[in-house]
Amino acid sequence: MRAKIIKFARLSAFALLAIVTLVGMYSFMTGDWTMVIEYWRDNLEIIPLLIGFSILDVALEGVAWMWVYHRFQIRALDKGGYATYLAGRAGLLLPAQLGRLIRPDAMNKLGRASLAECLKAEAVVFVLDAMSVVALLAGLFIYRIFPLAAVPAAVVVVLVSVFLGNRIAAMLTHTRLNMPPAFWWAWPTIFIVGLNMTGWVAHGLALHVVVVDMPGDMTLWDSLFVAPGSAVLGVSTGLPGGLGATEGIIGASLRLRSVPMEHLAIAIAAFRLITFWMWIPIGWAALAIVNRRIARPITNESVAKLSESELVG
Numbered sequence: 001m002r003a004k005i006i007k008f009a010r011l012s013a014f015a016l017l018a019i020v021t022l023v024g025m026y027s028f029m030t031g032d033w034t035m036v037i038e039y040w041r042d043n044l045e046i047i048p049l050l051i052g053f054s055i056l057d058v059a060l061e062g063v064a065w066m067w068v069y070h071r072f073q074i075r076a077l078d079k080g081g082y083a084t085y086l087a088g089r090a091g092l093l094l095p096a097q098l099g100r101l102i103r104p105d106a107m108n109k110l111g112r113a114s115l116a117e118c119l120k121a122e123a124v125v126f127v128l129d130a131m132s133v134v135a136l137l138a139g140l141f142i143y144r145i146f147p148l149a150a151v152p153a154a155v156v157v158v159l160v161s162v163f164l165g166n167r168i169a170a171m172l173t174h175t176r177l178n179m180p181p182a183f184w185w186a187w188p189t190i191f192i193v194g195l196n197m198t199g200w201v202a203h204g205l206a207l208h209v210v211v212v213d214m215p216g217d218m219t220l221w222d223s224l225f226v227a228p229g230s231a232v233l234g235v236s237t238g239l240p241g242g243l244g245a246t247e248g249i250i251g252a253s254l255r256l257r258s259v260p261m262e263h264l265a266i267a268i269a270a271f272r273l274i275t276f277w278m279w280i281p282i283g284w285a286a287l288a289i290v291n292r293r294i295a296r297p298i299t300n301e302s303v304a305k306l307s308e309s310e311l312v313g
Contacts, residue, residue: 046209053206054275060199062086064192065103065125071188072121072180074113080293084110087290089283092276096238100126102287109294120177128189131161132196133228140225158193165189200228203275207250210271216259226253227271247272 062085069076076084084106091099104118112118139154166184173179183189201224208223230249234242250271251264259267 043213049209050206050270050274051278053202053209054278057199057202057206057275058086058089058279060195060202061129064128064195064199067188067192067195068125068128069107069118069121071183072113072117072124074107074117074121076107076112080110080290081107083286083289083293086279086283086286089279090287092280092283093240093243095240097126097235106287106290106294110290116176120179124179124183127165128193129196130232131158131165132193133200133232135161135193136197136200137225137229140221143221154197158190158197162189162193203227203231206275207271210267211254211259214259214263214267216254216257216263218254218257218259222253222257226250241276 062082065085066076066081069081075081084103087106088099088103091102093099100122101119104115104122107113107118108115113121135154135157138157139150142153143150162184169179169184204224204227207227208218208220211218211223226249230246230253231242233249234244234246236242237245239245247268250268254264254267255261
């Protein structure tokens with residue numbers, strides 16, 4: 001009975017994901033992209049840069065994600081792991097970050113760990129990502145006041161966050177939320193936060209590539225601050241993919257930097273097309289690959305990987 005309920009819940013979640021994606025993509029396809037197409041036609045040289053920064057952002061986040069799962073003793077540093085990570089992009093349009101549940105559920109169905117362990121690892125991924133963006137924004141904020149203190153300020157935020165995580169983990173040692181030994185106060189954790197932070201920098205550089213030649217006073221600092229800040233504030237509203245909120249925050253920031261109104265829609269649409277919308281079909285393709293792996297008979301993946309000693313035993 002429990003298995004049937006779980007199966008029904010998963011099918012319902014998949015149906016919801018499909019419906020939300022179809023509605024979102026329909027809204028995307030029926031929009032007026034004439035001006036954006038003309039913009040790209042006149043600025044072909046920046047497309048490789050924009051796509052490159054977007055790929056770098058997602059790739060670094062993916063390495064960080066796989067590393068966290070690996071530290072939970074969950075096999076993730078392989079093609080199946082990275083496909084599972086990308087599959088989470090299929091849920092970008094789900095509200096309240098529900099798309100993050102795709103990955104732990106997939107890892108569980110792949111037989112790599114219990115759902116509870118996968119959910120715990122995914123929660124830690126979210127926390128470390130949050131640490132990285134807070135540290136980056138803190139460093140950028142301090143840079144405005146005292147540039148030489150920017151990097152030390154970001155490092156202090158990371159170290160304090162990791163220290164607090166270590167203290168909280170110590171209090172949860174004998175509960176179901178216990179963490180792997182020495183997880184927080186360790187160099188891999190700090191390095192993972194650094195990877196995520198570098199990814200957020202790439203996200204900011206992608207926005208800068210779009211706006212650098214537009215009229216107004218938009219600087220590199222503005223792009224590095226606005227791009228991650230708008231993304232975080234957008235998804236924190238609970239809106240699907242932060243749609244509307246993220247674009248609104250970017251638009252308001254561009255206006256504050258004297259970017260003319262007629263350039264706003266083009267800049268925002270061009271940026272979001274590559275850093276957001278492009279990854280949804282890629283996520284669905286990855287989800288199809290993951291589901292194909294899940295559907296394989298156990299003997300195809302598991303028995304073939306047993307060592308000779310295990311087969312004898």
